[in-house]
Amino acid sequence: MKNLLLIIPAFLMLLSCKGTSQTTALAPMPADKKATKETVALYQNLFRLKEKGYMFGHQDALAYGVEWKYEEGRSDVKDVTGDYPAVYGWDFGRIENKESKDLDGVPFDKMREWMKQVYDRGGINTVSWHVNNPLSGKDAWDNPPGTVASVLPGGSQHEKYKGWLDNAAEYLLTLKGSDGKPIPILYRPYHEFTGDWFWWCKNTTTPQQFRELWVFTVKYFQGKGVHNLIYVYNTSNENVATEANFMEYYPGDEWVDMVSFDVYQGGEGEKREKFLKETKNIVAIMDKVAREHNKLCAIAETGYEAVPDAKWWTGTLAEAIGNHKISYVLVWRNHGWNDWFKPAKMHYYGPYKGQVSEKDFIEFYNRKNTLFQSDVTKEKLYR
Template identity: 70%
Template sequence: MKRSLSILIAVLIISCKGNNEGTNKVLPIDKQATEETKKLYANLFNIKDKGFMFGHQDDLAYGVEWKYEEGRSDIKDVTGDYPAVYGWDIGRIENNADKNLDGVPFDKMREYIKQVYDRGGVNTISWHINNPMTGGDSWDNTPGTVASILPGGEQHEKYKRWLDSAAAFLLSLKGSDGKPVPILYRPYHEFTGNWFWWCKNTTSKEDFINLWKFTVNYFQEKGVHNLIYVYNTSDANVNTKEDFLAYYPGDNMVDMVSFDIYQSGGGEKQDKFINDTKRLVGIIDEVAQERSKLSAIAECGYEQVPYEKWWTETLMNSIGNHEISYVLVWRNHGWNEWMKPPRMHYYAPYKGHQYEKDFIEFYKNNKTLFQQDVTKFNLYK
């Protein structure tokens, strides 16, 4: 009752203020953004003091011991409700492949994204793009790749073709109303690490910023105006606000600031996760307020969630009272024989998980927003 009452009050407040008021005050960087994209952006500002949205990668596509079952979700199996934010990845779109790097057919992904939009949820997309210089995957971090795809580089024309494939997919995302689905787009994510070809250990600050600007401008030239651009670091090599902003491409190139962070064990590793998350949430909150941007934990989690109170204590305490838009945990792959060692690979609870009760308490918390909550906010109106 308390949760429902707080959501009702929030909806009434937003209705009284009028969504157009928010639209006039905050606009995405794309001056030709679709009306639905502008409304989503403004409404995300309007609701961020109501709590943070919970997100899950590939939530509708598969879960632990199931795949491609219409309407199913591990989150829904546990809580009776879907997440508010749904993560997708378009890696392999550059190859004109039928499926992405995790095996999700692009046709199915397009339909899932439509379903999310139709019921008022939020979609976010990353791109684990192959290495255009070597032919390897995203993790082929050969130095000089970024320079090779900038204007004048030997792989520039190839890279433009890859961007064309992505643009075509993004333009194909339509709701039942026939309108383009707004997307929180997170290019060149985790660049402060050292594992991708676009990471800062393989390229210069100037080349990274030029690549970011080129990508944004290229998509806009191709008529893609349904993107909200998300600047994203990892937790690696980010200790201060200056570290976080070191490769920042400018306020006219970024709509949202975010970071990715994972917990890798208990004890001291859990303490490190909490302390690092608290520090980074504080940094992005400060940056967001100073620059009138949104903020988020774009990826996080603890594989298999082997701690009884991870959701209600570890994660909630790490976020504290900071006003972020969302926190998204990674995918529920299930048994993964390719990992070393082979093991269960999942980051959200499923029905029957030993600590699912803690997630239900997390769901009931007034600060967490799921699908039923955000549907009431009419984010696209």
């Protein structure tokens, strides 16, 4: 009996230690050690959720769609399925100058209200920032060498850039739900850096400079009291053929919460095959990296402009993702007729009523492993 009494506590202690180890492994923490309770809950719940499937997202989903704008409660995805997306994309471009509207014409006041609605119903907000070039004064696509160096500590534009970050932080601190809590956001800074079109892209920036810019930005926001951001490392499909390519500019596990990439289909035939081949390859690389580094992963932007393929959702997109456990896939915005392009054309990436891929999208929606607003609302991701 005496031996048994000695064995039982030891056995219980072993179970306790084992349980603690498992809990720790299943509950990763965000990069921000002072992240809000709701931000931590979202981050940890997203690890759980990816075992059930991947969320569908749409850029500017509540702001406008094909042939409509600023209609309360509307979304092209909802028109087709009766349900909202699970992930809603927004952009902070022009917040640096405290303009009233973002680069796509969405009023920041309205954006704040829509982000609140998303949070209140249990959806997820994600933000990119097409920040202007602080060196030239032109837009994000103006990419002369030296811009990143100019905004780093000691650079000629460092103080100016800090002011731009101040403006973004000020806005971020106003984003609160009906419960008064800061709204957790998947933040995707310096996105698509493996391309050659933005001032922070790899053709004008060294890996060391990019890492310094990333870490400086994270620390700066934290220093301003912004603790509701989940930081998303985001390549494009350009110049990413291997794991080494994907990780070349990686700032480090302590500064990143999620890894992702952007990729678009440019046409049929060989262009479709190129999209499938590249997407499958990078998804596999990204999934491996996410598992090895205990991070989430996503396709942060994708789509096929005007979706001319009637079976694109189930026949191409779903095939490209395969069985990999990604967190979400987001398609770009439904602008509709756009005369900015020359010649003018229809510019949209999601389905809408009467669109050729509408029925296929409903089939995509009905799949068990595709998650929309009604699915994630049940999950109570912020608790």
